[in-house]
Amino acid sequence: MIFKVLYQELASEVPVRENTHALYIEASNERDVRFKLKDRTINIEFIQPLEGEHLVYEQQSEDFKLETL
Known part of the structure; x- marks a missing residue:
């Protein structure tokens, strides 16, 4: 599953x-x-699962880059 992480x-x-x-x-x-993400010094605000139409919408954004960890 793909997740969108909002952070500072x-x-x-x-x-x-x-x-x-x-x-x-x-x-x-x-x-x-x-x-x-525990090794990163970030402040995680929200983690949102992406599926279906919402995932398709996010994938169309130019900022969509899937991180590989």
């Missing part, structure tokens, strides 16, 4: 919409996503 660059940053970044990662569940 620094773990100490307060979440601000204008500074929020997104990355896409393939994992079996949300726990697996957090495990794969």
Whole structure:
């Protein structure tokens, strides 16, 4: 399954919409996503599973790049 992770660059940053970044990662569940990203010093705001029409929509974005970890 593919997940969209919304995050701030620094773990100490307060979440601000204008500074929020997104990355896409393939994992079996949300726990697996957090495990794969544990070495990064980011502040994870939200992890969203993508499927069906929502996944197709996100894949059409020029920012869609699937991370390989």
